[in-house]
Amino acid sequence: MAPSTLGAALLIARKDLAIEFRTRTAFFSAVTFALLGIVIFFFAWDPTAVSAMDLAPGVLWGIFTFAGLLGLQRSFGVEQADRAIDTLLGAPIPRESIYLGKAIANFVFVAAVQVLAIPAVALFYNVPLLEHAVALATIAVLAAIGLVAVGTLFSAMAVNTHLAEMLLPVLSLPFFVPIVIPAAQGTARLLAGRPAGEIIGWLKLLVAFDIVFVAACMLAFPFTIEE
Amino acid sequence: MTTPSNAMTAEKAAPVARTSVDWLFVVAVLAIAGALVRAIYYTPFEALQGPAQKIFYLHLPAALAAFFAFFIVALSSIGYLWLKDPRLDRAAESSAEVGVVFTTVVLTTGPIWAKPIWGTYWTWDMRLTLTLFLWFIYVGYLVLRGAIDDRSMRARYSAVLGILGALLIPFIHLSVYLFRTMHPKPIVIKPSAPSLPPEMLTTLLISFVAFMLFYLALVRQRYRLANERDLLEQEEGR
Amino acid sequence: MTATPSASERVITTHGLGRRFGGRRAVSDVTLSLGAGDCLALFGPNGAGKTTLLRMLAGLLRPTEGSGEVAGVVLPGGATLRGAIGYISHASMLYGALSARENVELTAKLFGMRNAREAAKHALERMELPDRSDTPVRLLSRGMQQRVTIARATVHSPRVVLLDEPFTGLDDSGSAALGAHLATLRASGTTMVLVTHQIPEGLALATHAAIMRDGALARMEEGEAWDASSYLTVYRGLVTHGA
Numbered sequence: 001m002a003p004s005t006l007g008a009a010l011l012i013a014r015k016d017l018a019i020e021f022r023t024r025t026a027f028f029s030a031v032t033f034a035l036l037g038i039v040i041f042f043f044a045w046d047p048t049a050v051s052a053m054d055l056a057p058g059v060l061w062g063i064f065t066f067a068g069l070l071g072l073q074r075s076f077g078v079e080q081a082d083r084a085i086d087t088l089l090g091a092p093i094p095r096e097s098i099y100l101g102k103a104i105a106n107f108v109f110v111a112a113v114q115v116l117a118i119p120a121v122a123l124f125y126n127v128p129l130l131e132h133a134v135a136l137a138t139i140a141v142l143a144a145i146g147l148v149a150v151g152t153l154f155s156a157m158a159v160n161t162h163l164a165e166m167l168l169p170v171l172s173l174p175f176f177v178p179i180v181i182p183a184a185q186g187t188a189r190l191l192a193g194r195p196a197g198e199i200i201g202w203l204k205l206l207v208a209f210d211i212v213f214v215a216a217c218m219l220a221f222p223f224t225i226e227e
Numbered sequence: 228m229t230t231p232s233n234a235m236t237a238e239k240a241a242p243v244a245r246t247s248v249d250w251l252f253v254v255a256v257l258a259i260a261g262a263l264v265r266a267i268y269y270t271p272f273e274a275l276q277g278p279a280q281k282i283f284y285l286h287l288p289a290a291l292a293a294f295f296a297f298f299i300v301a302l303s304s305i306g307y308l309w310l311k312d313p314r315l316d317r318a319a320e321s322s323a324e325v326g327v328v329f330t331t332v333v334l335t336t337g338p339i340w341a342k343p344i345w346g347t348y349w350t351w352d353m354r355l356t357l358t359l360f361l362w363f364i365y366v367g368y369l370v371l372r373g374a375i376d377d378r379s380m381r382a383r384y385s386a387v388l389g390i391l392g393a394l395l396i397p398f399i400h401l402s403v404y405l406f407r408t409m410h411p412k413p414i415v416i417k418p419s420a421p422s423l424p425p426e427m428l429t430t431l432l433i434s435f436v437a438f439m440l441f442y443l444a445l446v447r448q449r450y451r452l453a454n455e456r457d458l459l460e461q462e463e464g465r
Numbered sequence: 466m467t468a469t470p471s472a473s474e475r476v477i478t479t480h481g482l483g484r485r486f487g488g489r490r491a492v493s494d495v496t497l498s499l500g501a502g503d504c505l506a507l508f509g510p511n512g513a514g515k516t517t518l519l520r521m522l523a524g525l526l527r528p529t530e531g532s533g534e535v536a537g538v539v540l541p542g543g544a545t546l547r548g549a550i551g552y553i554s555h556a557s558m559l560y561g562a563l564s565a566r567e568n569v570e571l572t573a574k575l576f577g578m579r580n581a582r583e584a585a586k587h588a589l590e591r592m593e594l595p596d597r598s599d600t601p602v603r604l605l606s607r608g609m610q611q612r613v614t615i616a617r618a619t620v621h622s623p624r625v626v627l628l629d630e631p632f633t634g635l636d637d638s639g640s641a642a643l644g645a646h647l648a649t650l651r652a653s654g655t656t657m658v659l660v661t662h663q664i665p666e667g668l669a670l671a672t673h674a675a676i677m678r679d680g681a682l683a684r685m686e687e688g689e690a691w692d693a694s695s696y697l698t699v700y701r702g703l704v705t706h707g708a
Binding site: 083094 | 520523525526527544545547548550552554556557558559560561562563567571572574575576577601617
């Protein structure tokens with residue numbers, strides 16, 4: 001009678017996205033942040049020293065992590081006001097579904113930001129990113145999964161501490177590095193027209209990261225909310 | 228009266244007279260001093276690298292101790308989540324604080340050694356990069372601990388981070404490895420050549436033992452401190 | 466696992482229930498027994514452990530001492546226990562950006578109700594909430610938010626309702642309305658534990674009254690027609706009696 005893990009997760013994800021859609025502040029902040037970052041790096045760049053194809057992947061995926069953090073901050077923040085989290089904790093749903101639901105909502109958020117950021121980078125840096133749309137989308141999806149897997153868990157932890165906003169980046173960024181390196185390197189290879197084999201290697205690393213950390217974070221989540 | 232579970236109680240330590248000497252600590256410090264003396268005066272110079280190479284006898288054992296310390300943090304973290312024994316949390320906390328010190332030593336001796344030999348302060352070689360990320364994880368771990376007052380929550384959250392941090396290290400290793408095979412760097416001098424002459428190997432081993440002793444002594448001191456602090460909090464009714 | 470039916474079918478029973486945080490005993494040695502339609506009014510100063518006790522009964526907090534059984538499930542229980550409980554705290558536990566209907570419907574769905582939309586509608590009607598379908602809950606008055614909170618907590622017709630200072634921030638008419646709603650709940654056979662500072666309002670609903678101090682039950686009694694002023698004297702005497 002009580003909903004399954006996935007059923008409850010989807011309910012929670014839909015709820016989170018409905019709330020975000022009503023207010024939209026976090027989304028606009030993240031998008032603006034991403035676009036500003038892309039522009040700032042453009043003006044800090046000496047085109048005679050570094051080519052656009054060398055610079056663009058780093059900018060794209062570096063900004064991705066920081067904009068992602070903005071979305072992750074708000075993930076459990078919305079539960080703090082009025083102790084709404086007790087509604088979820090008091091429901092006869094598996095604890096993992098709370099993590100899964102929030103991770104799904106965060107994934108949609110991050111993906112939505114990337115949908116705007118990738119064309120922006122292609123436009124401002126004049127790099128043919130969109131020619132490799134399918135491959136790039138694969139990288140983006142895999143990177144986003146890793147980011148939200150770790151970020152959702154740390155968001156749940158950080159929100160219970162004194163230093164919430166400071167703590168989330170300090171905890172998460174080291175974990176984002178094995179996501180950014182494959183994503184950026186893979187994108188750079190794509191732009192340079194390298195053979196698929198080189199890119200597949202980086203993708204495999206991303207897949208491995210995703211599997212390990214989705215599993216580990218889902219297992220760890222109940223420990224962060226038990227009393 | 229039943230013993231409460233999940234009580235985070237501190238053990239009443241065997242009474243230690245305040246003026247008594249921590250012999251393990253003394254021995255460890257002497258061992259390090261001895262290793263240093265041996266390294267400086269009684270070990271031959273390495274042919275290609277010269278005197279600067281001798282930092283290696285400090286650098287490598289410190290690195291090994293730093294990683295061992297994190298191994299203990301990870302192990303204690305798993306143990307804590309499984310058994311909920313507060314002693315395991317204190318062990319993790321102590322090992323992390325000592326570990327971050329050793330890691331900082333590695334990250335400072337590394338550049339000091341690198342400059343005269345490779346002409347640059349920082350190289351992204353595997354060991355140094357891994358140590359850098361170890362440092363990041365340690366700092367995150369200690370900042371997290373500092374941000375939580377509730378003892379049980381602090382222990383649980385730290386344990387989760389300790390385990391995830393241990394999972395991260397292999398991925399950093401893989402990423403850097405793949406990165407380096409794609410971007411080959413000129414091969415300079417291999418710092419830890421497998422064929423070390425016997426005197427150098429001995430010095431290295433002595434130094435390694437000295438650092439491990441030092442690690443144990445420091446962790447034990449730090450553990451006692453954590454225990455006393457927890458006891459005090461308990462008595463104050465916090 | 467079904468509970469062995471005793472003569473009066475106890476809904477909440479505890480034996481020496483307690484909880485420690487670090488070295489501090491927040492709740493110690495609480496023993497009580499409540500049946501269907503019983504309402505325990507729990508009084509006590511701040512920090513006495515009332516919220517901690519309530520959260521243990523709700524299955525949200527794990528006891529460290531003693532034992533308890535709520536709605537046939539041994540504490541701390543799990544999803545089964547949570548499904549039988551309606552928990553109301555002094556925080557509204559509502560999502561401010563969502564409407565009343567959305568909040569209640571979400572809870573209904575989380576509790577696995579098939580006809581969630583209908584159930585939410587009925588729950589809101591029972592609370593006499595005007596149909597402000599799309600208004601975000603944060604724009605409603607405190608009194609109305611409280612009614613939404615009760616609708617949310619009772620939409621799945623729980624056997625046990627646990628309330629933590631629900632009268633906080635309500636004016637006289639709001640208090641009266643809340644009292645009436647809780648009386649109806651009690652009359653329908655729901656077992657309630659009501660933590661409150663408002664002694665008259667609490668006693669009006671109570672079949673049992675208890676005073677908690679320093680984590681323990683200093684006094685517990687059954688009754689029907691309470692004398693609020695004499696109880697208040699007893700309460701003051703117990704609570705200001707020093708350590």
